[in-house]
Amino acid sequence: xxxxxxxxxxxxKRFGGLVAVNEVSFEVKKxxxxxxxxxxxxxxxxxxxxxxxVYKPDEGRIIYEGRDITNLKPxxxxxxxxxxxxxxxxxxxxxxxxxxxxxxxxxGPRYGKISxxxxxxxxxxxxxxxGLGDKIELPAGALNVxxxxxxxxxxxxxxxxxLLLLDEVLAGLTPAEIDSMLGLLRKVRDEKGVTxxxxxxxxxxxxxxxxxxxxxxxxxxxxxxxxxEIANNPDVIAVYLGDPSLALKFVKRRGGAS
Amino acid sequence: xxxxxxxGFIASIILILVYLAIGIAGQEGHLLAIVGNAMDTMMYxxxxxxxxxxxSYAGYVSFGHAVFVGIGAWMTALTIESIMxxxxxxxxxxxxxxxxxxxxxxxxxxxxxxxxxxxxxAYFAIATIxxxxxxxxxxxxxxxxxxxxxxxxxxxxxLTVQDFYWMHFIVFIVTLFVxxxxxxxxxxxxxxxxxxxxxxxxxxxxDTFKYKLMAFxxxxxxxxxxxxxxxxxxxxxxxxxxxxxxxxVIMIVENTVGGLGTFLGPIVGxxxxxxxxxxxxxxxxxxxxxxxxxxxxIIIALVxxxxxxxxxEKFPRLRKVLE
Ligand SMILES: Nc1ncnc2c1ncn2[C@@H]1O[C@H](COP(=O)(O)OP(=O)(O)OP(=O)(O)O)[C@@H](O)[C@H]1O
Ligand SMILES: [Mg+2]
Numbered sequence: 001x002x003x004x005x006x007x008x009x010x011x012x013k014r015f016g017g018l019v020a021v022n023e024v025s026f027e028v029k030k031x032x033x034x035x036x037x038x039x040x041x042x043x044x045x046x047x048x049x050x051x052x053x054v055y056k057p058d059e060g061r062i063i064y065e066g067r068d069i070t071n072l073k074p075x076x077x078x079x080x081x082x083x084x085x086x087x088x089x090x091x092x093x094x095x096x097x098x099x100x101x102x103x104x105x106x107x108g109p110r111y112g113k114i115s116x117x118x119x120x121x122x123x124x125x126x127x128x129x130x131g132l133g134d135k136i137e138l139p140a141g142a143l144n145v146x147x148x149x150x151x152x153x154x155x156x157x158x159x160x161x162x163l164l165l166l167d168e169v170l171a172g173l174t175p176a177e178i179d180s181m182l183g184l185l186r187k188v189r190d191e192k193g194v195t196x197x198x199x200x201x202x203x204x205x206x207x208x209x210x211x212x213x214x215x216x217x218x219x220x221x222x223x224x225x226x227x228x229e230i231a232n233n234p235d236v237i238a239v240y241l242g243d244p245s246l247a248l249k250f251v252k253r254r255g256g257a258s
Numbered sequence: 259x260x261x262x263x264x265x266g267f268i269a270s271i272i273l274i275l276v277y278l279a280i281g282i283a284g285q286e287g288h289l290l291a292i293v294g295n296a297m298d299t300m301m302y303x304x305x306x307x308x309x310x311x312x313x314s315y316a317g318y319v320s321f322g323h324a325v326f327v328g329i330g331a332w333m334t335a336l337t338i339e340s341i342m343x344x345x346x347x348x349x350x351x352x353x354x355x356x357x358x359x360x361x362x363x364x365x366x367x368x369x370x371x372x373x374x375x376x377x378x379x380a381y382f383a384i385a386t387i388x389x390x391x392x393x394x395x396x397x398x399x400x401x402x403x404x405x406x407x408x409x410x411x412x413x414x415x416x417l418t419v420q421d422f423y424w425m426h427f428i429v430f431i432v433t434l435f436v437x438x439x440x441x442x443x444x445x446x447x448x449x450x451x452x453x454x455x456x457x458x459x460x461x462x463x464x465d466t467f468k469y470k471l472m473a474f475x476x477x478x479x480x481x482x483x484x485x486x487x488x489x490x491x492x493x494x495x496x497x498x499x500x501x502x503x504x505x506x507v508i509m510i511v512e513n514t515v516g517g518l519g520t521f522l523g524p525i526v527g528x529x530x531x532x533x534x535x536x537x538x539x540x541x542x543x544x545x546x547x548x549x550x551x552x553x554x555x556i557i558i559a560l561v562x563x564x565x566x567x568x569x570x571e572k573f574p575r576l577r578k579v580l581e
Binding site for chain 1: 457459460
């Protein structure tokens, strides 16, 4: 399909007897913000792990920019422009914030094309872009959780990815911080044209920013569509949103934050 | 290049100048003792930096790393006695031994690493101890087949202390620059990422397997080089001596005491180790290792992040200097 950047075809991932992701197919368009929601244990992170190459799917294929990447190693996918953040943050604790971000720049799609000094320069810019400009010399281990989340985002952005996978970057942030992070993400998409897939539990935020949302439940895809549709989908309400009036309120806030 | 203005580079230059001065001043007979100490410290720094590439930079402890020093010494024996048996000593003999020692050590590491670096840390650590024993017995076996009962003494090459000194010095310079360059290059960034979080490194685009293999191979290559001046200096190849587990432990201790993840840490660790060893040796001779062991355990217990690591933590301003 034209304008498509990523396609999952019948993806299955099992852990022993548990089917964490069960025949999930989806496609993401270039430049869109694609939300993934679902209760705890629904298989969202597992799906990200398959896209970034940490897990190999037991069945199915992953097509990225028209190419089958199912058998590529994680670092090969990173070089093709797929970057991600981790739900449980994984900074390089002993390296400084600047060095952490520079690793992203050096080893992303620009691998071999930029020097160490250029990478540090890029890291400086990206650090201030995500609001870590005054922390660059600190070891990453000394940051608080919120700052570590920003660092994860910065490392991923420094790579100049074409597809960005965000696993709960908003978790634990205050409403003001969520608004500023959403503004940041919109900027990333609008100015750099990065396609974003985001797993999110902060419902109003994902309803607010995503153009389309996929809902997973016990590893299966139970719905997909624009936020308004998802918020009114009875299956989704039953398993996830619980309270339809609350969900509608979230939708009404759409456009409120920027 | 910003790299040339950095503390690690400047420290390397200072070290080289100091050892150059000692080498020149050492022509005077009464300075021979200092020349000996200087040679020892160059060697201990060399060992420490060799292991640092894989242990301190990449976070993978190689417990039997002396095996590569031993391979270097073995190849030196081969060069002197089999490959160039009738040559008087010339610089070319030293170069052949270096190429062979470093090359074979690197090849062995590449082959072993290709198998065991697919596994995570613990298997790798055990593997090099096993390798050390395999090569030790192989060396003894090969010597006995040639009708030699170890140690194998070299023919007289008419070398002086000064000759040994400059051999150490050449290997020392190569070691400092290679290990420093690794640290500040993209390769060094990748290794640091692997040390800090291997999965995150891989996801960010670091070819973790290739980098670990390269680090291990380079680390062995440098250790292999150090076997060459060692063998020339002692004019013998004694498998029990060079493949001894003690030498491997010394390398690990130097890195741990100095502090992991930095270039200066292993150097500082080497001086601390040698300082303790020397001051104890001159007082209580044989008992020195009995005292040295517990002493080092105490140091590591008190400053687990190593001296350089501790300074960096205590005085964040020093971070820029103590790289
Ligand atoms: N490495 C693993 N080994 C075994 N089971 C796993 C593994 N990773 C995930 N699982 C299981 O797979 C299921 C899906 O987990 P996953 O982390 O993908 O859920 P999630 O949708 O991201 O949940 P959350 O919202 O809590 O982050 C869970 O039951 C989880 O326990
Ligand atoms: Mg998850």
